[in-house]
Amino acid sequence: MNQTCKVCGEPAAGFHFGAFTCEGCKSFFGRSYNNLSSISECKNNGKCIIDKKNRTTCKACRLRKCYTVGMSKGGSRYGRRSNWFKIHCLLQEKHQQSVEAAGKMNGGDGNSPTAVSPLGGGGFGDMAAAAAAHLQQQQQRHPHMSLLGYPSYLPEPFARHPADAAAAAALPFFSMMNSLPSMAAAPQSAFQLPPHLLFPGYHSSAAAAAADAAYRQEMYKHRQSVDSAASAESQRFTPPARAPSSARQTPIEVCLGGDEEVQSVHSSHSHSQSPAQLTPSHTIHNPIAIRATPPQQQHQQQQSVHNSPLHSVSPQPQPQPQPNSTPLSFAAKMQSLSPVSVCSISAETAASTPTPAAAAAAAAALAQDCPMDLSMKTSRSSVHSFNDSDASSLDDQEARSDGRRKFYQLEAESNSTCSSSVSSSEHEAVKRQKLNAIGEASASPFGPARSGFAVAHNAASAMRGIFVCV
Amino acid sequence: MNQTCKVCGEPAAGFHFGAFTCEGCKSFFGRSYNNLSSISECKNNGKCIIDKKNRTTCKACRLRKCYTVGMSKGGSRYGRRSNWFKIHCLLQEKHQQSVEAAGKMNGGDGNSPTAVSPLGGGGFGDMAAAAAAHLQQQQQRHPHMSLLGYPSYLPEPFARHPADAAAAAALPFFSMMNSLPSMAAAPQSAFQLPPHLLFPGYHSSAAAAAADAAYRQEMYKHRQSVDSAASAESQRFTPPARAPSSARQTPIEVCLGGDEEVQSVHSSHSHSQSPAQLTPSHTIHNPIAIRATPPQQQHQQQQSVHNSPLHSVSPQPQPQPQPNSTPLSFAAKMQSLSPVSVCSISAETAASTPTPAAAAAAAAALAQDCPMDLSMKTSRSSVHSFNDSDASSLDDQEARSDGRRKFYQLEAESNSTCSSSVSSSEHEAVKRQKLNAIGEASASPFGPARSGFAVAHNAASAMRGIFVCV
DNA sequence: CGAGGTCATCATGACCCGG
DNA sequence: CCGGGTCATGATGACCTCG
Ligand SMILES: [Zn+2]
Ligand SMILES: [Zn+2]
Numbered sequence: 017m018n019q020t021c022k023v024c025g026e027p028a029a030g031f032h033f034g035a036f037t038c039e040g041c042k043s044f045f046g047r048s049y050n051n052l053s054s055i056s057e058c059k060n061n062g063k064c065i066i067d068k069k070n071r072t073t074c075k076a077c078r079l080r081k082c083y084t085v086g087m088s089k090g091g092s093r094y095g096r097r098s099n100w101f102k103i104h105c106l107l108q109e110k111h112q113q114s115v116e117a118a119g120k121m122n123g124g125d126g127n128s129p130t131a132v133s134p135l136g137g138g139g140f141g142d143m144a145a146a147a148a149a150h151l152q153q154q155q156q157r158h159p160h161m162s163l164l165g166y167p168s169y170l171p172e173p174f175a176r177h178p179a180d181a182a183a184a185a186a187l188p189f190f191s192m193m194n195s196l197p198s199m200a201a202a203p204q205s206a207f208q209l210p211p212h213l214l215f216p217g218y219h220s221s222a223a224a225a226a227a228d229a230a231y232r233q234e235m236y237k238h239r240q241s242v243d244s245a246a247s248a249e250s251q252r253f254t255p256p257a258r259a260p261s262s263a264r265q266t267p268i269e270v271c272l273g274g275d276e277e278v279q280s281v282h283s284s285h286s287h288s289q290s291p292a293q294l295t296p297s298h299t300i301h302n303p304i305a306i307r308a309t310p311p312q313q314q315h316q317q318q319q320s321v322h323n324s325p326l327h328s329v330s331p332q333p334q335p336q337p338q339p340n341s342t343p344l345s346f347a348a349k350m351q352s353l354s355p356v357s358v359c360s361i362s363a364e365t366a367a368s369t370p371t372p373a374a375a376a377a378a379a380a381a382l383a384q385d386c387p388m389d390l391s392m393k394t395s396r397s398s399v400h401s402f403n404d405s406d407a408s409s410l411d412d413q414e415a416r417s418d419g420r421r422k423f424y425q426l427e428a429e430s431n432s433t434c435s436s437s438v439s440s441s442e443h444e445a446v447k448r449q450k451l452n453a454i455g456e457a458s459a460s461p462f463g464p465a466r467s468g469f470a471v472a473h474n475a476a477s478a479m480r481g482i483f484v485c486v
Numbered sequence: 487m488n489q490t491c492k493v494c495g496e497p498a499a500g501f502h503f504g505a506f507t508c509e510g511c512k513s514f515f516g517r518s519y520n521n522l523s524s525i526s527e528c529k530n531n532g533k534c535i536i537d538k539k540n541r542t543t544c545k546a547c548r549l550r551k552c553y554t555v556g557m558s559k560g561g562s563r564y565g566r567r568s569n570w571f572k573i574h575c576l577l578q579e580k581h582q583q584s585v586e587a588a589g590k591m592n593g594g595d596g597n598s599p600t601a602v603s604p605l606g607g608g609g610f611g612d613m614a615a616a617a618a619a620h621l622q623q624q625q626q627r628h629p630h631m632s633l634l635g636y637p638s639y640l641p642e643p644f645a646r647h648p649a650d651a652a653a654a655a656a657l658p659f660f661s662m663m664n665s666l667p668s669m670a671a672a673p674q675s676a677f678q679l680p681p682h683l684l685f686p687g688y689h690s691s692a693a694a695a696a697a698d699a700a701y702r703q704e705m706y707k708h709r710q711s712v713d714s715a716a717s718a719e720s721q722r723f724t725p726p727a728r729a730p731s732s733a734r735q736t737p738i739e740v741c742l743g744g745d746e747e748v749q750s751v752h753s754s755h756s757h758s759q760s761p762a763q764l765t766p767s768h769t770i771h772n773p774i775a776i777r778a779t780p781p782q783q784q785h786q787q788q789q790s791v792h793n794s795p796l797h798s799v800s801p802q803p804q805p806q807p808q809p810n811s812t813p814l815s816f817a818a819k820m821q822s823l824s825p826v827s828v829c830s831i832s833a834e835t836a837a838s839t840p841t842p843a844a845a846a847a848a849a850a851a852l853a854q855d856c857p858m859d860l861s862m863k864t865s866r867s868s869v870h871s872f873n874d875s876d877a878s879s880l881d882d883q884e885a886r887s888d889g890r891r892k893f894y895q896l897e898a899e900s901n902s903t904c905s906s907s908v909s910s911s912e913h914e915a916v917k918r919q920k921l922n923a924i925g926e927a928s929a930s931p932f933g934p935a936r937s938g939f940a941v942a943h944n945a946a947s948a949m950r951g952i953f954v955c956v
Numbered sequence: 957c958g959a960g961g962t963c964a965t966c967a968t969g970a971c972c973c974g975g
Numbered sequence: 976c977c978g979g980g981t982c983a984t985g986a987t988g989a990c991c992t993c994g
Contacts, residue, residue, distance in 0.1 A: 044986090059534065064530075545967095
């Protein structure tokens with residue numbers, strides 16, 4: 017390969033999380049992404065230069081550089097080929113079709129609703145194809161904005177506090193970003209995916225700026241949540257915890273609910289009857305919900321999904337408390353950006369909420385609780401302080417012993433037969449703690465912007481197995 | 487106590503190594519002092535600000551700050567009171583005497599040979615008293631220059647390479663230092679000990695600059711030794727290793743030789759007959775060779791030492807290959823500065839070399855192999871790669887398996903009865919490795935300046951139990 | 957091939973003990 | 976009281992397995 021780590025310059029071990037990185041930076045990103053609390057602020061205004069020698073000296077700048085070079089959970093691959101490869105192949109095909117379609121009949125605003133990629137039965141590209149088909153159906157203006165972890169190109173005022181302004185000024189091409197708002201706000205092609213997802217090693221300045229903004233935003237949110245653990249603003253979306261009757265409204269349960277009515281390709285039902293009854297963490301680690309079916313079948317499935325009354329997501333309520341054309345909405349949108357966006361949920365499901373209002377709530381809750389992948393364990397063989405009081409069915413239950421834990425809700429299986437999980441092994445306890453950490457991080461004040469992307473949420477949640485969480 | 491750590495600002499745990507520090511900074515200094523190889527260069531030109539948050543992010547700057555606030559191995563205490571307290575009490579007394587003596591008869595250049603402190607039998611202050619008495623006898627111009635780890639105030643050209651110049655410019659009061667060369671080069675009082683040793687918490691700018699220079703010098707030496715592991719310049723002082731016949735010239739053996747003819751107060755002879763025969767590391771950990779005898783007796787001992795033909799150190803050969811008045815000699819002197827200087831040798835001895843030439847060689851060798859205290863273990867319960875081939879008597883033997891190991895010489899006991907140390911426990915192996923590391927660090931190109939302080943070396947080596955190594 | 961888990965290794969600092 | 980040893984804890988990254 018002969019590539020070097022885009023983060024530290026060491027010889028790269030491969031293409032990890034969307035960029036060529038070494039083993040160390042790969043592990044670091046995998047560890048740090050969900051664990052912002054372990055990263056302390058840079059003491060050098062974020063201007064640290066990361067190389068092989070001092071990559072461990074400033075975790076903030078290292079993570080920032082990870083984002084800058086295009087790393088994200090969304091840039092990861094599922095299956096034998098990388099996401100990048102799949103999307104690249106699909107999108108090239110798609111772009112070609114779109115171009116020739118535009119040249120032939122010149123329809124629409126460029127997002128001509130062409131057929132889904134005939135690239136077909138190869139077995140890859142399905143995920144992006146599904147997303148493309150659905151998003152084209154929805155006629156979204158910025159379909160890629162929250163797809164695959166890539167935030168929008170919208171420039172941000174960058175005036176949260178002086179340090180932010182300084183960091184923005186330090187960005188090499190940020191001024192160029194500001195001078196091209198139209199390109200950023202209104203991409204010409206509906207499937208103009210970010211180049212760093214299309215071509216590894218290539219990262220546009222806009223991508224770098226957006227990644228940097230995403231990183232800073234994430235850190236900002238984290239700081240907010242750390243500083244004010246239980247602020248009043250976080251009450252806007254009160255977690256409906258500990259109420260089994262309101263299970264329909266818990267965020268993850270919405271993700272996983274109605275699983276039985278969706279055919280499962282990599283379903284975990286086969287071994288879900290194990291005596292331990294599979295705690296949620298285990299469930300998350302099941303095969304990822306990427307459909308490996310050909311596009312035609314995928315199309316049919318989507319149609320069926322849309323025909324089902326449970327999946328009536330087309331007329332979304334779109335609750336947007338903020339106007340979306342003022343500069344403030346820009347900031348609000350920026351605030352809703354999350355550096356990592358694809359929420360890998362096992363047991364592929366669709367957003368199967370009974371009512372549109374519930375669907376919107378589910379989308380909002382999704383936004384609140386995602387990203388929620390339970391990646392690498394950060395601690396091993398340590399008993400921790402988790403109380404093994406009775407641990408009756410992690411689902412819809414609030415951890416109540418540790419002061420730092422807020423809540424967590426998670427439906428272990430689609431059908432709620434798993435009401436008595438044993439949670440015996442500490443392995444699961446560790447993962448439960450991770451869940452708590454995620455819930456804690458997601459409890460940050462995150463109000464106005466979350467619903468601003470409800471439409472994207474719904475679009476994503478209508479896709480089976482792919483959940484885009486901003 | 488209500489003091490704060492002078493390094494990081496955390497509430498201090500006590501007075502450690504010459505400054506009020508927290509537990510962390512104390513441990514860090516104890517670990518890092520002998521272990522420069524574990525400290526990588528600062529990526530921020532040494533301008534990192536050390537506080538509680540980011541004290542672990544830049545070890546170079548942390549260690550530099552440790553030196554800046556006056557920490558040194560020589561600042562440590564032996565006994566119930568701290569070194570600082572002892573010297574403080576003695577020197578205050580001494581200074582008072584000197585002042586009133588100067589006011590009365592106005593003799594000499596301020597170093598009036600007054601009687602040694604009558605503070606006497608209290609049991610503390612003896613070490614400094616001995617040093618004071620001897621140094622007054624020798625009429626050294628800069629007696630404190632290499633005493634107790636405090637380097638001279640000589641300014642340095644600071645033009646090793648551009649980074650050095652920048653670092654020097656960053657020093658707050660360095661320009662002031664350059665404007666006062668006379669004060670720095672010729673202290674008015676013979677016992678004008680550095681204020682940071684007299685008053686904890688007080689650090690003059692000169693002290694800070696000198697500490698910084700010492701730190702940079704140490705790092706420079708280390709870098710040199712790392713870059714060119716076996717450079718030609720290091721051959722100038724070939725270690726007389728592996729030759730038992732030349733044991734008289736091995737550096738440490740010179741320190742410890744002739745021990746039987748010096749009365750031992752805290753001698754380790756009582757338990758030196760243990761079956762393991764006490765590897766050198768163990769010997770170093772014996773009670774430190776600070777005389778606890780009253781000054782009068784100390785005075786007599788010194789006299790006897792000087793009367794002995796073995797200790798004819800008064801007419802030192804003073805091999806100085808460089809002239810000592812040119813600017814180059816400044817740099818050379820600066821190069822000879824070591825941040826930590828008091829070499830605590832167990833089994834208190836005097837420099838008992840047969841010939842003056844050998845005494846000079848011993849001083850040079852001392853300078854080469856000190857500091858050599860074997861402080862805290864850095865690795866535990868790891869077998870390492872040390873070859874346990876036969877390990878016959880660590881003394882005067884060269885470690886020959888590891889490529890990075892250079893040599894080490896150490897006389898375990900004064901009388902060479904310990905020719906068959908077992909070195910069975912890996913505990914000792916670890917310490918042996920530390921010895922190797924020290925030898926490695928001291929094998930750096932260090933030529934012209936070492937002998938430049940031969941007079942100080944001899945003065946120090948003539949003092950029993952206190953060895954000043956620059 | 958890449959994601960994620962494992963675990964040897966190391967740095968850190970709170971704690972303890974001996975002098 | 977301080978130097979130094981101990982060791983629980985956390986971070987790191989090379990290596991491995993699985994899909
Ligand atoms: Zn890297
Ligand atoms: Zn400190």
